[in-house]
Amino acid sequence: MSEDPRTEDLGFARVDLDRAARTGDPEVVYGAGKTPEQVGILRTLHAKHPDRAVLATRLSAEALHAVRELDADVDLVARAATLGPVPEPRGSVAVVSAGTSDAPVAAEAALTARVHGAGVHEIRDVGVAGLHRLLAVRDEIERVDCLIVVAGMEGALPSVVGGLTGVPLVAVPTSVGYGASFGGLAALLAMLNSCAPGVTVVNIDNGYGAGVFAARVARRTAHSTSSEPT
């Protein structure tokens, strides 16, 4: 069973080396609950994909320290790291976030989209309680190939953005809030019930999933000249 060249058996894990062939993107290290040693799997992935950055997310402080020793690039806000060169961007993604507390999720989404080959533009702190901030960036929103909209609390931002533009939009609810937010459930339900047509949703705090999806859409679209927006 372990002779399959599509799989590398590390004892505690069987790395899916075939994933890039199958889906276009290599496997990613999901760091939650992993020891710094286990996060070392990042090196295995890098050896298999030397010309393309591989990614580790949800890293503890200890794991972030450990991967820095591996010469990985560390993103402290996103609590993530990459090893190897980030691809030349094709297509563009905007990551729009509602409040300052949503920053870690937005950063994970942005880094993931970059590692998966898209150019990324970040627009922060444009929550619906101050609409002028959002309306001021309307042109920036319209220009990209895919939108990621990140919000906690009542999760209203995707509905408002989705009413302003027809750019494909992925909404990310965050666990920012308290009481009847129930750990992000309120924002999740709001986004699933958006009255704006064509809003799709990922799990609470899942910046990674939104980043993969948006990069795939952007790479395929690439209707702009693919240079990273400023």
Added chain:
Amino acid sequence: MSEDPRTEDLGFARVDLDRAARTGDPEVVYGAGKTPEQVGILRTLHAKHPDRAVLATRLSAEALHAVRELDADVDLVARAATLGPVPEPRGSVAVVSAGTSDAPVAAEAALTARVHGAGVHEIRDVGVAGLHRLLAVRDEIERVDCLIVVAGMEGALPSVVGGLTGVPLVAVPTSVGYGASFGGLAALLAMLNSCAPGVTVVNIDNGYGAGVFAARVARRTAHSTSSEPT
């Protein structure tokens, strides 16, 4: 026990005749689950308060028919009826609703606020997916003494309105939606988690409660000339 002049014993109910003295507003007939005969309690309340309209809400088709026989005024959209003259309006309330399906709840709120003594202005179908409709009525929203904002689905409208104005705002989630709306739970949670400061919330579909509250605020404020806005 039944000699108390503050209570009238009808066998199946003890009407709280003292409520107007205590709270400023007479008791109201909550018609859900009541037979047309039981809704006749409206006449008892009218006899006690002849110079001021009394209200029956959540009436079945049969009960609406029955109260019409009592010379009550019937509001088919609100599924409610009044008996007696509506008070001269003091202060003003705007009822702002997101979609056409929210009409029954908005109508219940509007009628209730009128019966409880406020002038009412209705602004319909200004959901957040088409912001221009809301921004076009911004002045009307700013002019009143209290706002009632009615929305189903993701319940985002109160956050957007609450970011535009400091007028006291009562949000009413409606059961409009399907699937993960869970009968209005999504809108309720969204409104409770609004990032706009000072948004308060009532039960799902509770136009009545919002109407009572807003009228009480408006009557006390009455900073305008109290004429009904157009």
Added chain:
Amino acid sequence: MSEDPRTEDLGFARVDLDRAARTGDPEVVYGAGKTPEQVGILRTLHAKHPDRAVLATRLSAEALHAVRELDADVDLVARAATLGPVPEPRGSVAVVSAGTSDAPVAAEAALTARVHGAGVHEIRDVGVAGLHRLLAVRDEIERVDCLIVVAGMEGALPSVVGGLTGVPLVAVPTSVGYGASFGGLAALLAMLNSCAPGVTVVNIDNGYGAGVFAARVARRTAHSTSSEPT
């Protein structure tokens, strides 16, 4: 307020005539809870967009009958209708569904994607309990620009499909099931927690939302020759 050319006031509704300019797609009639008369709004939309099909979804039997009188094309499985010519397809979408009971949601997704300008290929009844049926259509899945994957009960199909391909994938949970399915909640939660990277999700039974989103992705991509797959 009603003089705004972007809005047509029908009394019970204010039609957002500006939506196509803003988002690329005209407003759609959401028929749930609407009377056959109210569904007549479809004619207003058609008059505004004569060269492009407009859509009404979630129609009751009575409303389906009524719109047929308007010369609309009726899709009985999707419980939906269109008025006007369906656009020439650009890009392609595959609608993959798990079981026969998911047919109405899959049909709504397929019709919506067509009306919004994409070519659509339908792959039915390939639930995970008989993997050979899915593996047999792997090539068809790989060829399209965006995937819609529809499943009820445990909602496992998107994870399996998402592990086979890197095509952008929108998952639609359905309310098919009983007991601890809780009206589609089980499938919804499963899809939100998919271990396959890049799966996004819409509301339970929301074929319409998935169709809009997927068509937008496909239209932008259009990397194939856009002819409808067979």
Added chain:
Amino acid sequence: MSEDPRTEDLGFARVDLDRAARTGDPEVVYGAGKTPEQVGILRTLHAKHPDRAVLATRLSAEALHAVRELDADVDLVARAATLGPVPEPRGSVAVVSAGTSDAPVAAEAALTARVHGAGVHEIRDVGVAGLHRLLAVRDEIERVDCLIVVAGMEGALPSVVGGLTGVPLVAVPTSVGYGASFGGLAALLAMLNSCAPGVTVVNIDNGYGAGVFAARVARRTAHSTSSEPT
């Protein structure tokens, strides 16, 4: 984008300097999850609004210590701080709380209402299991312009108070309780279902939101001579 005078970009946040013009009240620092350095944003707000106290809530012990260094006034029970002079009170608010464990939420509500310009009267420990304590303060309740009623556990106090008076009433459920309190859900649901007409509700433990709302009502009403009640 950052040249807009209505916004100040601090790197990690864009302060909404326009909020006071738009809503009558400046932005507030929500301290949960913020470092002591980030709470320093309070100084930015104070510089913009030197003649009116600005507020920071939900401060950690470290942040409370840090803001004290800024010459802010610290309220240890409310875990909040203000910088600048509290406005002359207009109108009056009573904060009525059920038990001693509700003190932090009640204190946050009281401080917020004062900072937002209302006179505040606090009535503590009048839970429904000892009605004589509540009935003894009935006159004090009747005299104010707006009531804030704070309770955990079964959340019954707003219903009892709301049956005694027609003063506008905002209910605040708290997370006080255990087991089937589910972090304040029991109190929240009870308050949303209050049989007393005209009770509105804010999020669990949201003393801040209740304080903003009540102050707005009180400021507008100001039917008394606005002197702080004793």
Added chain:
Amino acid sequence: MSEDPRTEDLGFARVDLDRAARTGDPEVVYGAGKTPEQVGILRTLHAKHPDRAVLATRLSAEALHAVRELDADVDLVARAATLGPVPEPRGSVAVVSAGTSDAPVAAEAALTARVHGAGVHEIRDVGVAGLHRLLAVRDEIERVDCLIVVAGMEGALPSVVGGLTGVPLVAVPTSVGYGASFGGLAALLAMLNSCAPGVTVVNIDNGYGAGVFAARVARRTAHSTSSEPT
């Protein structure tokens, strides 16, 4: 197996004829979902316990009609019936209910307590929004051996009653309400979290269970002269 004299096998059911010997009370016919024929089991129970009324609850209109043919006494409000003489009352129970819509549950509780041997006193429509009605019957509440307190919506009545007296108190939440009442969940949670010491709770709408329990307490206590209160 079927020879056991403690059990009578009716084909579709095995009647527990031993229950009265074991627990002091015969089995009861729970009529929900039973056909009128199946409710005929009441006759079997009566034959076994001829000198003591047996009870059938939750009867459909058809079943009520059918048991009337058996010479059973029918209680239309409680949707229940008894066959045989009600026992001489020992001890007393008061059934206190909050609103008119709670009447069916209160009636089931009262009839059950009578059939199980207690004297019963009914106090109706004393909800907490009009405290004077409750305070007027305080003496009646104090006099009995066990209290049953029935309320829907926010379920506050047991807390208020439980603060006035040390009489053992069983609370019955009802499904009266809408929206965030969630079929009686709000009242149930409130009662479980009562701040009044010594409140116990039964299932939503379970007047029967409360009646059995209260009668058992009252029969054992019997400190009064056991005559039925008026």
Added chain:
Amino acid sequence: MSEDPRTEDLGFARVDLDRAARTGDPEVVYGAGKTPEQVGILRTLHAKHPDRAVLATRLSAEALHAVRELDADVDLVARAATLGPVPEPRGSVAVVSAGTSDAPVAAEAALTARVHGAGVHEIRDVGVAGLHRLLAVRDEIERVDCLIVVAGMEGALPSVVGGLTGVPLVAVPTSVGYGASFGGLAALLAMLNSCAPGVTVVNIDNGYGAGVFAARVARRTAHSTSSEPT
């Protein structure tokens, strides 16, 4: 795609003709939501498996009538039908149910186990509130190869049976109950938390799933002489 001999394409469904080869048991018709015509798929399955009964479950009254026309054997309590000869029993299963209202689920489990090749013994109405009924059948429980234990309400029966015997036990929660039963959720949770070791659980009301599983265990075990117990 449709040439695969493992699949028969009926237009609205693709029948998995390979399932018996793969898993030992042919596909089953799940009748919920299917028209009488669609249930006719039973004939297709019978043609493929002429020497072994095929099964249709959850049939409406109309569908039961329709399949009777196909010469199917109908089980009215189970709302199910079979076509073809039931297999010779190998191994034995006991279906133990708590109350008379659980009969339909128990009957579905029993019929399914028979169709899947096990001998079945049914033990009815042995709920835990009358333990003598259960203790009287202890030997019958001990003798079989697999137990199915069916209960609604508090779902306690599997824990009690599981403490008496080491026979493999599958628990089936039913939706029997009201109020805080929440459609069988209470019984489901209870069974998942059973303190008796080795209790496994299926979905609410899923007699079918329990029957398949138990028959598979019994067929493999077959330690007795496989004659149907009496």
Added chain:
Amino acid sequence: MSEDPRTEDLGFARVDLDRAARTGDPEVVYGAGKTPEQVGILRTLHAKHPDRAVLATRLSAEALHAVRELDADVDLVARAATLGPVPEPRGSVAVVSAGTSDAPVAAEAALTARVHGAGVHEIRDVGVAGLHRLLAVRDEIERVDCLIVVAGMEGALPSVVGGLTGVPLVAVPTSVGYGASFGGLAALLAMLNSCAPGVTVVNIDNGYGAGVFAARVARRTAHSTSSEPT
């Protein structure tokens, strides 16, 4: 307001000195979240009720240490303390618990019942998975005036005990369990849905509430000679 002799104002709390007169039992110190200093309120209560033990529950390790300094008697298992002489027992209560992990809740119930004047008999570790342990103590269960039955996980014990005896029974769900126990929710729902008639329920882990209630029933009953059972 503070002159009322029924209340003693301690600054952070208003002690309800009238409670014993009103309900027969003095107020109790609920220690959760209270500092050791605040728990000193126990001395105030003792001074008011010198001839009768007063109780503090849910004490932290620090608070237990502090009250020991006050010469209070400390129960480490129950995490509670008493000050003053425990009353002469009238009537008897049995506290029956399912597993060793339920010990703290059972101990709180037992101590509370003793402090409230009942004799108490404790029966431990008689869970339903080993019925012989329960059947062995059947006589002890039958002899008392009120039963408290404590169980976590599936919460089945009250149904089994309630089927064996007609003694009034209060069930206490505990938070013992994991996964789908959801902090005691599974046991709570099971007990609310008990098929044994006359089971009442208190909040999760609420040994105190059950103890107060049971003692009240036992004191009133006192049909035995009130000597503490062995």
Added chain:
Amino acid sequence: MSEDPRTEDLGFARVDLDRAARTGDPEVVYGAGKTPEQVGILRTLHAKHPDRAVLATRLSAEALHAVRELDADVDLVARAATLGPVPEPRGSVAVVSAGTSDAPVAAEAALTARVHGAGVHEIRDVGVAGLHRLLAVRDEIERVDCLIVVAGMEGALPSVVGGLTGVPLVAVPTSVGYGASFGGLAALLAMLNSCAPGVTVVNIDNGYGAGVFAARVARRTAHSTSSEPT
């Protein structure tokens, strides 16, 4: 009461020494919340069953250390320990797990099945997002007498495995995941709604329960030569 030879009273616990006679398997020490001293109960069980390993699960680091002093064999991944010789295997069980984070639950299941007398084969890291890993071990899955399938997140693996084979299958949801996984609820619901026939489920993270059940099935089946598979 304590003279019963079926029970050993340890003060804090009554050990059920009769369980092996009744069910075939001795009692097990559930270590959660137990002190290292209390886990010493393992020695009591070993003395009673010297020729057969006894098991302690859910051990803290301290308890693992303590039992090592008793010469117990410790499994660090499973956080469990055994004392005494593991039985000769009869029949075989495969433990199939989806991801590396599921390892502790899978290890608990495997150890439990071994202690309960079955041969065990472990297949790790074959999640559905890389189907080739699962298809590669299809023969190994087909060969055993009972399957345990362990998965977190969306819990899809049991459905896929259950569609490939007719071997009896017990699914174990794990708490692996975040956000809308709700501590394993998503995986639990998915498994309960599996479209593969004959899947049964245990509590979240309950490797122990699955191990007991599967071993019982395997021991009874023992159709192979019972040698441990490689």
